[in-house]
Amino acid sequence: MKRITAVFCFALLSLCALAQRSEVHIVSVNDVHAKIENMPRLSAIVDSLRAEYPGLLVLSAGDNRTGEPLNDMNEIPAYPMVALMNQIGFDATTLGNHEFDSGPAGLAKLIDLANFPHICANVFPDSKWGIHLRPYQIFDVNGISVAVIGVVEVGPAGIPDSHPDNCKGLEFKPAPETLQQYSWLRDKCNVVLLLTHIGYEEDVELSKDVPWADLIVGGHSHTQLEGGEIHNGLLITQNVNRLARCTHITLTLENGKVVDKRAENIEVGTYPKENAATAQLLKFFSNNPEFQRTLCRLSAPITSYEELGCLMADAFCASGKADVGFVNAGGIRYGSHEAGPFTVADVLRLDPFGNDAVMLELTGEELKQMLMACNAADGYGFPKVSGIKCELIRDKKDPGMLKDIKITHPDGSKFCLKKTYKVVTNSYAAAVSVSPRKDQGRAMNYLTSQMIIDYLDGKEAVDYSGVCRLSESVK
Amino acid sequence: MKVKVNRRTVDIFDGARVRDAVLRYLVLRKMDVKLIETAECQDAAGHSIGSDAPLKDGQTIKVKNI
Numbered sequence: 001m002k003r004i005t006a007v008f009c010f011a012l013l014s015l016c017a018l019a020q021r022s023e024v025h026i027v028s029v030n031d032v033h034a035k036i037e038n039m040p041r042l043s044a045i046v047d048s049l050r051a052e053y054p055g056l057l058v059l060s061a062g063d064n065r066t067g068e069p070l071n072d073m074n075e076i077p078a079y080p081m082v083a084l085m086n087q088i089g090f091d092a093t094t095l096g097n098h099e100f101d102s103g104p105a106g107l108a109k110l111i112d113l114a115n116f117p118h119i120c121a122n123v124f125p126d127s128k129w130g131i132h133l134r135p136y137q138i139f140d141v142n143g144i145s146v147a148v149i150g151v152v153e154v155g156p157a158g159i160p161d162s163h164p165d166n167c168k169g170l171e172f173k174p175a176p177e178t179l180q181q182y183s184w185l186r187d188k189c190n191v192v193l194l195l196t197h198i199g200y201e202e203d204v205e206l207s208k209d210v211p212w213a214d215l216i217v218g219g220h221s222h223t224q225l226e227g228g229e230i231h232n233g234l235l236i237t238q239n240v241n242r243l244a245r246c247t248h249i250t251l252t253l254e255n256g257k258v259v260d261k262r263a264e265n266i267e268v269g270t271y272p273k274e275n276a277a278t279a280q281l282l283k284f285f286s287n288n289p290e291f292q293r294t295l296c297r298l299s300a301p302i303t304s305y306e307e308l309g310c311l312m313a314d315a316f317c318a319s320g321k322a323d324v325g326f327v328n329a330g331g332i333r334y335g336s337h338e339a340g341p342f343t344v345a346d347v348l349r350l351d352p353f354g355n356d357a358v359m360l361e362l363t364g365e366e367l368k369q370m371l372m373a374c375n376a377a378d379g380y381g382f383p384k385v386s387g388i389k390c391e392l393i394r395d396k397k398d399p400g401m402l403k404d405i406k407i408t409h410p411d412g413s414k415f416c417l418k419k420t421y422k423v424v425t426n427s428y429a430a431a432v433s434v435s436p437r438k439d440q441g442r443a444m445n446y447l448t449s450q451m452i453i454d455y456l457d458g459k460e461a462v463d464y465s466g467v468c469r470l471s472e473s474v475k
Numbered sequence: 476m477k478v479k480v481n482r483r484t485v486d487i488f489d490g491a492r493v494r495d496a497v498l499r500y501l502v503l504r505k506m507d508v509k510l511i512e513t514a515e516c517q518d519a520a521g522h523s524i525g526s527d528a529p530l531k532d533g534q535t536i537k538v539k540n541i
Contacts, residue, residue, distance in 0.1 A: 033527070067527070161490065161529060199529075200522065222525035223518060240525040358488050377502050430488050431495040434502050440476075443490025 025053035026249040030219030031241035033067030038243040039084040043275030055142040061219030062096025062197035080285035086115040094150030094195040095120040097160035104129040119150035122178040124171040147189040151175035153198040163445040186212040207232040228263030235261035294341040295456040300465035305335040307464040309384025315455035317386040320424035324387040328429040330380035351449040355426040360441035364417035373435035476532035494526040510541040
């Protein structure tokens with residue numbers, strides 16, 4: 001009897017060993033866009049899950065930065081996010097298109113300051129930049145090997161969606177083809193995770209071609225998935241941007257193979273706890289001395305929206321290397337400023353929307369129609385201009401109605417309506433100005449607030465007192 | 476580039492975001508642009524998407540609560 005019992009126990013133990021179950025737990029975020037005020041809450045969520053699941057992997061699918069001046073205008077641009085991610089204990093991030101926003105040198109610096117690897121297989125930097133990327137990394141999670149392979153989107157121009165100057169000296173290859181080179185990781189690892197910044201639709205498409213992977217932790221399209229979705233056998237996860245939520249992924253393995261994949265969203269924005277150390281670090285970064293930096297001096301006070309609008313439009317023209325610049329009247333957020341220092345904070349109050357600059361090539365006639373359309377849609381008055389002057393011709397019977405405009409060069413000379421001009425405006429004005437034109441334009445990946453900073457920075461003094469480029473007549 | 480907002484084709488600048496296409500849609504429909512504040516956007520499959528989300532040529536989005 002004893003022998004039978006012993007044999008039975010041995011068989012049972014063997015079966016248990018054969019069907020050994022284990023779990024891998026992952027917290028993922030994407031497109032945080034420097035929503036730094038939510039980082040202490042994310043930190044508390046990570047603490048809580050780590051206490052329950054030692055070996056928790058914390059991953060970001062890219063676009064950690066860009067969207068919060070406290071972060072992006074730090075002395076080392078975007079360093080606060082890296083410091084906060086270090087403090088939380090991120091295990092890895094891939095690159096999003098916005099990781100390139102400070103150019104190759106800026107990216108190299110941030111990677112050096114990070115305590116976690118930047119994993120991206122389809123970016124090939126020139127060695128002169130010293131950008132230390134890894135195509136993949138294998139993590140040991142309580143004895144389970146987890147391969148993480150990263151990729152970033154590559155647009156039609158062959159670079160990610162960032163300013164072309166930021167991508168100089170970097171070579172990019174399409175994400176799907178690049179990933180195929182790493183299919184051998186399937187034989188080496190228990191779990192293969194693709195950390196992608198290519199967008200939800202592309203992730204679904206990709207899932208058809210990578211049956212050797214287990215899951216895709218995605219970003220870029222700011223798509224809110226309910227936990228995760230299974231496509232072609234792969235679990236795909238993604239959240240909307242700015243850290244509204246994170247995803248807790250649970251992979252169940254039997255005998256070293258993934259047999260179940262689940263994901264749930266966790267609300268970050270409304271999470272009731274904060275990690276005190278992360279909150280303290282955030283407080284440190286919330287007082288950015290860069291904001292008080294004087295860009296130039298105003299030699300006379302500015303007393304009207306018109307004057308500040310002209311300053312903004314001049315900045316669009318100069319920084320965008322355009323013939324004509326204009327800003328919608330509603331885009332000028334204050335109308336006076338005393339003489340003296342003009343600071344970075346003054347610019348961010350003047351243009352707080354995070355609008356991108358848009359470059360268009362327009363004939364004089366198309367420009368005229370666009371300015372009139374902007375006036376009609378904006379509701380705050382006629383746009384403020386640079387590179388031209390405008391006479392607003394109002395209807396005699398209805399003076400509130402703009403009948404026509406006459407454009408001249410700044411010196412009053414005739415403006416050719418047939419000639420083509422390079423025009424820069426902000427993304428809001430480009431969007432709301434519905435008018436006939438061949439060229440709808442293209443985003444410059446250059447914030448209009450940054451254009452103003454670049455225009456004023458280093459100028460000794462500027463004087464916009466009394467500047468007016470609009471006149472009125474009635475017909 | 477051309478994108479579809481609530482089945483209406485909207486011609487918008489390259490590199491536009493969801494918010495830009497919705498603004499253009501509101502103007503085309505002669506609706507108040509301030510409705511952008513309450514707009515809830517979805518992709519073609521019905522997932523919520525952020526207003527800052529990038530757009531690509533040919534993409535379809537749906538806008539609710541306007």
